Amino acid sequence: MSKDVDIVADGANSIEQHIDRYLIRVFDHQGIDETWRKELLTFNQVLEKTLRVRLSDGKIHHFVAFRVRHRNPYPTGTYPYGGGVRFDAGVNLFQMRGLAKGMTLKAAVVDVPHGGAKGGVALDHAQYTAADIQVIAEKYIEEFNGNIGPQLDRLAPDMGTNERIMGIFANKYSTLNQGKVTNPSAAISGKPVARGSDGCRGRIPATALGGHYVVEELRNLKEIRGGSLTVAVQGFGNAGSHFIRFAADFGMTIVAVSHTPGGVYNDKGLSYVELQKTYSAEGDLTLHRPGVKISNEDLLTLPCDLLVLAAREHQMTADLASRTRARTILELANDPTLPEAGAILRDRNILVVPYILASGGGLIVSYYEWRSNMRNKVLTEKAVFEGLRRRMHRNTDAVVAASEQFNADSLEFAAYNLAVERLLHPIMGKHLGQWKTDEADPDYLFE
Secondary structure (H helix, E strand, O other), rough: OOOHHHHOOOOOOOOHHHHHHHHHHHHHOOOOOOOHHHHOOOOOEEEEEEEEEEEOOEEEEEEEEEEEEOOOOOOOOOOOOOEEEEEEOOOOOHHHHHHHHHHHHHHHHHHOOOEEEEEEEEHHHHOOOOOOOOHHHHHHHHHHHHEOOOOOOOEOOOOOOOOHHHHHHHHHHHOOOOOOOOOOOHHHHHOOOOOOOOOOOOOOOEEEEEEHHHHHHHHHOOOOOOOEEEEEOOOOOOHHHHHHHHHHHHHHEEEEEEEEEEEOOOOOOOOHHHHHHHHHOOOOHHOOOOOEEEOOHHHOOEEEEEEEEOOOOOOOOOHHHHHHHEEEEEOOOOOOEEHHHHHHHHOOOEEEEEEHHHHOOOHHHHHHHHHHHHHOOOOOHHHHHHHHHHHHHHHHHHHHHHHHOOOOOOOHHHHHHHHEEEHHHHHHHHHHHHHHHHHHHHOOOOO
């Protein structure tokens, strides 16, 4: 087997295991019977393919690729599945299954009527040129074309993919389905905002801004107290860097940031513009000055009001949870806190804002892009941000209310209870015809 497909597929301590552990606890708490438990513990479709492509070195390469669809409780053919496509060396089946389940829960918590899905290709970006990545991206669409569609399964950006790759996806999908699919561009979100493209303004910073809006509402509700918050951010990718970019607008002072291979700490505050200059020039934030060089572990244990986890999954371990000095933790990455670490943080009365709420901004704006493409309507950035803020505030309120309703010991358990409640009503409606009367969607962006 070539190095292109030599991946580790270890289900131990996986994202899916963490989610299932919480789901079973919620099922027991709410008295959910076996039939409906299985709806959320099983999958609609799990696809694994091998992409065979000739790259710029003239050789044939093989890549393992996935698309996993978890559950879509909404009317089939009206609302699609939705979820990102990840290009990363760590991509494997267990990861994809867990991330797809997480997307279902996230969509329910932020009130987006899509099912949860996730896809990926196992590759190391550093080994391939931009032209190679384009060939791989086009092949991904070719192989999964029959499983993608505006009302079937909508692709979005994720780790290792960006608006350029989403544009490649959209071009290839439209070419393959010309005259066959209405509104083919709606099958792909996160596309460029440029002449000749129909991406959505505000999609790039949406995850970060959504996190800010959650913190803003938690402060309004007095769940988070204090004036100007000191903030440490793990990760300087899309979510982390944009969180830093908007921090001052929300009364925050960034005192530390880390990214591979480390980071920088300055208790007087760090400038987004200057950090960007350092990273663009050096690719290494440990070289940023003024400031003190720190490791990733150092960052997770620094004194701060808010610790933002915006890198990868499973970063907060039990050891680090016992040593962290943050008052509140915001999960912008998927599943960044191990369950045993979560238990320690609860015992220490450290508020953790779960990723199925905190990181929902990207999903919401992908949904706006999908609706915009389906209706051939262009949204302004102001309208997108206003809609995002309303939806994040509204659903933060719902999670806090669920904490009391379900006597939850954490916001995470409250969010899972809310997600299950919101998912089971439409699932039962589809299968039993027992539709629950609900209020009209108060999001008036498209009215």
